[in-house]
Amino acid sequence: MKRQDLQPKNLLIKCLSLVADKEIDTQNIRDALDVKEADSMKHVHDYEIRYNALSAEEFRLLWESAKGQPLTIEQARLAIWNTLFSVSMYDGDTIIAMARVIEDNGLCYYIKDVMVRLEYRAKGLDKRLIDELNSKSSEMSILIDDQYRHSPHYDKFFESFCKRLEKRFNDIPVFDAAMQFYKTYHYIEYSRDHNSVVCGRNLYDEAYRYLNGIRLEEVVRKLVKDSGIKYLPAASVYLKKGFFRFILINENGEFYLDDGTYLGTEYKKIVESILSGEKEVVPIRNDRIFTSLERHGWNPDKIIDTAPIEDKYRELGFSFFPAAKKFFEVIPTGKYKIWIPRSDDDCYVGFYPNKRMKDPKEFRDEIGEDLLTIASKREADFFISESGKFYVQYAVHTQRIYVTDDLYLFIYYLLINWNGF
Numbered sequence: 279m280k281r282q283d284l285q286p287k288n289l290l291i292k293c294l295s296l297v298a299d300k301e302i303d304t305q306n307i308r309d310a311l312d313v314k315e316a317d318s319m320k321h322v323h324d325y326e327i328r329y330n331a332l333s334a335e336e337f338r339l340l341w342e343s344a345k346g347q348p349l350t351i352e353q354a355r356l357a358i359w360n361t362l363f364s365v366s367m368y369d370g371d372t373i374i375a376m377a378r379v380i381e382d383n384g385l386c387y388y389i390k391d392v393m394v395r396l397e398y399r400a401k402g403l404d405k406r407l408i409d410e411l412n413s414k415s416s417e418m419s420i421l422i423d424d425q426y427r428h429s430p431h432y433d434k435f436f437e438s439f440c441k442r443l444e445k446r447f448n449d450i451p452v453f454d455a456a457m458q459f460y461k462t463y464h465y466i467e468y469s470r471d472h473n474s475v476v477c478g479r480n481l482y483d484e485a486y487r488y489l490n491g492i493r494l495e496e497v498v499r500k501l502v503k504d505s506g507i508k509y510l511p512a513a514s515v516y517l518k519k520g521f522f523r524f525i526l527i528n529e530n531g532e533f534y535l536d537d538g539t540y541l542g543t544e545y546k547k548i549v550e551s552i553l554s555g556e557k558e559v560v561p562i563r564n565d566r567i568f569t570s571l572e573r574h575g576w577n578p579d580k581i582i583d584t585a586p587i588e589d590k591y592r593e594l595g596f597s598f599f600p601a602a603k604k605f606f607e608v609i610p611t612g613k614y615k616i617w618i619p620r621s622d623d624d625c626y627v628g629f630y631p632n633k634r635m636k637d638p639k640e641f642r643d644e645i646g647e648d649l650l651t652i653a654s655k656r657e658a659d660f661f662i663s664e665s666g667k668f669y670v671q672y673a674v675h676t677q678r679i680y681v682t683d684d685l686y687l688f689i690y691y692l693l694i695n696w697n698g699f
Contacts, residue, residue, distance in 0.1 A: 325375075325403070326368045327410055334358050336366070336373045344393040357391075365410045367403060374398045377407035402644045436464055439478055447495055447510060450502065455531040456510045463513070463545065470553040472679050475525070477513040494524060497536050501526065509534070512545070515552060518670075518681055521561035521691070535559065561682075567690045574610040581607045587628060591650070594635055601666040602650045608685065614693060616655075625692050630654035636661075636671070641678055645669070653692055660692065 338354035341347065358364075360380055367375040375394040389411060394403050440452050440460070452460070460477065467476035494511060501509045505528075512527040524536040525548070533541040533548055541548045541557070551557035568576070584606045588598045611628030629635065636659040638649035645663060653660040661669045661678070668681045668688040682688050 323406070327406075328366050328368065330364055332358065332361075332364045332366045332373075332376055332378070337376070340373050340376060340393055340395065341391075343395050363411070365407050367407065369398070375403045375407060377404075377411060379411060400640045405644065432465075436460070439464065443510060447498060450498065450508050450510060452510065453508055453529045455529050456512070456527050459512060459527055459531075459545065468549045468553060472518055473553055474516045475513050475549045475552060476516065494536070497524075498526060501528075501534070501538060504538075513549075515559050517559065517561055518679060518691070523559050523562065561687060561690075563684070563687045563690050567686060567693060570614060570693055571610070571689065574612050574614065576608075576610055578608075582610065587611060590629070596635070596637075596650060597648060599648060599650065599664050601664055602652060602662055604666070605652055605662055605685070609689065616693060625653060625655050627653045627692070630656075641669075644678065660688075 334351055334354040334357075337358060338349045338351055341349045341354070357378075361378045362380055364376060364378040366373055375398060377392040378390050380390050389408065392404050392407055440457075444451055464478040465476075466478075467474055498509045498511070501507075508529045509526045511524055512533060513525040515523040515525060517523065525541065526534045526536060528534065532543055533545060535541060548557070552559055584603050587606055588603070591598050591602075606628075609627055612626070614625045614627060616625060636651045636654070638651060638659075638661050641649055641661075647664040649661040649663050649669065651659055652662050658670055658672050660681075661671070663669065665683075667683045668691075669678045670681055670691075671678050681691050
């Protein structure tokens with residue numbers, strides 16, 4: 279898809295022509311929305327996808343159906359006017375779901391108004407809409423949070439940021455290449471598929487939590503000692519809404535990963551390659567997980583009797599497949615404390631008290647195999663698949679996020695807590 283096809287002006291022309299040149303029978307649309315029943319046998323890919331085809335009347339009717347809130351036709355037309363790109367989904371001629379992208383005519387692209395009619399929910403339609411948006415434009419797949427740079431207090435934010443760096447890395451003052459980089463990218467965040475890269479957030483102070491117990495300043499000083507060149511943190515790489523790695527910049531303007539892996543000299547290309555998956559950045563497992571496991575009776579040489587928990591799952595109507603059995607043979611059930619001190623949440627391996635066990639049967643078509651809930655927090659549920667892959671679903675999202683197939687990396691993911699996790 280060409281960039282000009284996504285421009286608001288072109289989209290507006292399409293939308294106006296849809297309204298002006300094509301007579302819309304709004305009563306038929308309204309009647310169809312009121313009486314049509316969702317076909318429960320249909321798969322997510324059986325519904326028709328249309329691009330930039332959403333009319334103001336369809337938007338209004340879907341809004342009122344999905345959100346239960348009134349919307350005037352004038353408001354709907356204004357929303358369409360300011361839409362950069364839209365994807366709508368139809369069951370026959372009836373609109374059942376939509377998502378749209380808006381922008382600030384500069385840097386920022388936002389996915390907005392992902393709406394699915396009530397009777398069509400829990401079928402993975404929302405995920406398909408997001409996938410369609412991401413597949414149509416590489417520019418839209420990267421979202422940039424630039425709000426702090428436009429704050430009237432931004433200069434103070436930036437000055438404070440530089441002072442913290444100089445205090446943390448007191449033998450490495452902010453050199454010219456780093457200063458130029460910070461001025462360009464400070465407080466700008468690029469995101470895609472639950473991963474993000476951001477410069478300037480206050481993550482450096484807690485880097486030791488994510489770098490296997492090694493403080494970030496120790497990593498930087500080792501690189502300085504080994505190379506004779508000065509380094510400073512450039513950006514944080516935030517993976518799967520939980521794992522962290524760090525990008526460093528040296529005085530020659532070169533970027534490196536925190537383990538010394540050379541990344542290149544063009545920051546935006548590095549970000550693109552990381553978020554697209556072209557450049558694989560592997561999470562570092564923190565060995566502190568073994569201390570936490572040992573407190574709960576974990577012994578790598580001991581196989582846990584899973585008969586009691588198997589019986590409990592079967593009493594609740596869940597199938598207990600071999601991958602789940604293997605997990606519970608190694609990992610003790612019970613309450614685990616989250617590592618971040620400010621968290622008031624706990625993680626329960628097995629069953630979360632007074633919380634209904636999440637039934638993941640609805641995910642089978644999406645994942646392609648059976649899942650079983652194996653752990654929970656107040657705001658998240660965690661699953662294992664028949665093939666031994668681990669997934670998470672947050673309370674505020676309908677999507678399932680694939681985490682890893684590494685058992686102990688998954689346990690590490692359970693025990694860290696960031697951004698509501």
